[in-house]
Amino acid sequence: MARSNTLSQIHTQIMWNRLIAVVEEQAQTLIRTAFSPIVRECGDLSAGVFDLRGRMLAQAVTGTPGHVNSMAESVRHFLRHFPVETMEEGDIYITNDPWMGTGHLNDFVLTTPCFHHGKLVALLSCTSHLMDIGGIGFGPDGTDVFMEGLYIPMLKLAERGQMNQTLLAMIRANTRLPVDTEGDVYSLAACNDVGCKRLSEMMDEFRLDSLDDLAEHIIHHSREAVLAEIARLPKGSWTHRMRIDGFDQPIDLHATVTVSEKSIHVAYDGTSPASSKGINVPIAYTTAYTCFGLGCVVAAQIPNNAGSLEPLTVSAPPGTILNAPYPLPVSSRHITGQMLPDMVFGCLRQVVPERVPAEGTSCLYNMTFRGPSADKPDSKYGFAVTITSNGGTGARPAKDGLSATAYPSGVRGTPVEIAESVTPLLFWRKELRADSAGAGHTRGGLGQIIEIESADGLPVELLAAFDRIDHPPRGREGGGDGASGTVGLASGLVMKGKGSQMVPPGERLIIQTPGGAGIGDPNTRPRDQVAADLRDGLVSAEAAARLYGATAAAAE
Incomplete structure (x- = not known):
């Protein structure tokens, strides 16, 4: 039997x-x-x-x-x-x-x-x-x-x-x-x-x-596996706060994670009210990224389905930016919503610090362009495209953060060759941004420098939707903050992080994506790792001396 x-x-x-x-x-x-x-x-x-x-x-x-x-x-x-x-x-x-x-x-x-x-x-x-x-x-x-x-x-x-x-x-x-x-x-x-x-x-x-019997097996075993992981966690409530740029004023995100015997609940009471602009988040998207953050820490090896999600619950007061009611604008909801795993990690690092990373860029640095094309002179919008990119992720307790990686979204970066083949845009640079990683025993991932120009001499409209410019990713336990993002023109004009703006003909748009934050005292970072970063051009000699107390020769 x-x-x-x-x-x-x-x-x-x-x-x-x-x-x-x-x-x-x-x-x-x-x-x-x-x-x-x-x-x-x-x-x-x-x-x-x-x-x-x-x-x-x-x-x-x-x-x-x-x-x-x-x-x-x-x-x-x-x-x-x-x-x-x-x-x-x-x-x-x-x-x-x-x-x-x-x-x-x-x-x-x-x-x-x-x-x-x-x-x-x-x-x-x-x-x-x-x-x-x-x-x-x-x-x-x-x-x-x-x-x-x-x-x-x-x-x-x-x-x-x-x-x-x-x-x-x-x-x-x-x-x-x-x-x-x-x-x-x-x-x-x-x-x-x-x-x-x-x-x-x-x-x-x-x-x-x-599929009824198979469905019950999947739901039951997934739910029980998550409950077994929850049972291993300390019980109680922990809070975390984070400030992000917002549209015309900063947004404060507040979270309380409560771990009980049979569930984990995340409440966003105290979070800022909804915005008048399209950075609001419907509750379903808030729930989606919050549960993903919980899953990464609590149930990383358990398949995602209705059973594994059932013990994880989320609430946000109606009218706040994380539970925006109809018909508020929500087009760029990812700017706010993709910060929520960092909110979960901020709470859970007080419980299981060995499992959670420092803050990262988090929100996608999507570059949305549109404008006329020389081969479509009668069309106001000869092209419209969104080119995905990102900055660095936060340092992990035992490993450095990932560079130019879209976490938590998982979206890959648009290849330059593809972007240039479907638009009149020319990419002059797309490279890792030296010294953008937050220093630490484990450092953050690096951001990118991206330089773009219209190849046909026509103006291009940038629909900017970026964050972590005024409030970069924060380090923990002595680790440094990641570098802030920047948006501007090669001529020196600083552009807004959010909102539609024109890139004039002949100008080059320069976007620098943020770096991830670090964990731990930078002076305890192994010398061979500092040397490797110097050798690979990820950190300059000046930054190595200032942040890690190491000269190039000593690091070698």
Whole structure:
């Protein structure tokens, strides 16, 4: 009997792993077919499979936490609007509602009911970032969500296999990039179609006519694994505060993490009120990145699904910047929301300091440009593009931070070759920023220096949405702060960190992304590591002497 039970457990685990492989192929389909460079080159997407109760069973390894964890809420909203008993084979549902989707209008969420031999067995869902959906564009200047672009409520994109041509026409008419935008909608639909096909093949292979038993196994074991990790933590409450730049005034983030026997709750009471500009965060996105931060510390080895997320809860007072009500502007919600893992780490470093890093750049340094093109003289917007980049992550207790790495988002940087091939932009420099890392026993990661010019002599509009300029990442336990970010022109003009601004013809835009903060006394950093940083040009001789008390010769 024990042998039979063991074999059954192994068999179930194999099916679980196969389910993860199914949704990974789903995500790779999206990458390979997407029109937007931010998806096909950088992986700004999510994909997952859900049971008929709307519980996430598996997510693709490829994808961002903000998309995956907030998409899980979207599926529940779809089920409210389209009950399972009304679903038919060939139906596809769509929305970009920030409060029922992934936090801003540029992310489209598609959910497709999956039928196996004529029986509804699951829901496949995916999300990706679309480059342009009209309005003022992908920047924080709006004063309400209606300024920020096309708003799609919960609708049917397809009914019994027939695409909604009226809706597609509306989408095409409300974007500066109609071909790319419509292409990305079809890419999302294809992504779910492949997921459905592979899921049905898996069920045939394992002779399943339902996912119910597998779903219960996944949810139960994931939840129990997280509860076991929570049981090992000290019980109590810990608080942390952090100030970030905001739009026209600083934003204060306050968090309290409470660890009890069966859960971890994060409350953001005391956080600043909502902004008049588009840096506000809907609660689903707040929850997504908060739970990701908790998961990194508490449940790093446990697959992400409804079971592993269940013991992790989040609250923020309505009307604060982390629980912004409709219809406030939310286009650049990532600027604020991606700081939340640092808030969680600030609380948990008082409990398990050996598990958490110092503060990093955290929020993506997305460079959104648009403007005319010499080969499209009659078009006001010859191009519109978002080029992803980032600064350094915070130092880890036993390792240095990562340089030019998008943590916590996980989005890859846009290759220069791709950016230059789809825009009239010329990159003169894109290199690591020496001396930007916060010093410490373990240092932070380095930021970047990026120098860009319009290649065709026409003005370019920058939709700036950057942070950590006035309030850089903070070191801990004697470690140094990371370097602040900067935005300006080569001629010396300092530009704002947020808001639409013009780069005149012939000028070069220079962006310096922040460095991550350090941990521990810099004087205790091993000499061979200081020498290696000097040799590699990551720290100058002057900074090495000033921060580490080391000359180049002594370090060698």
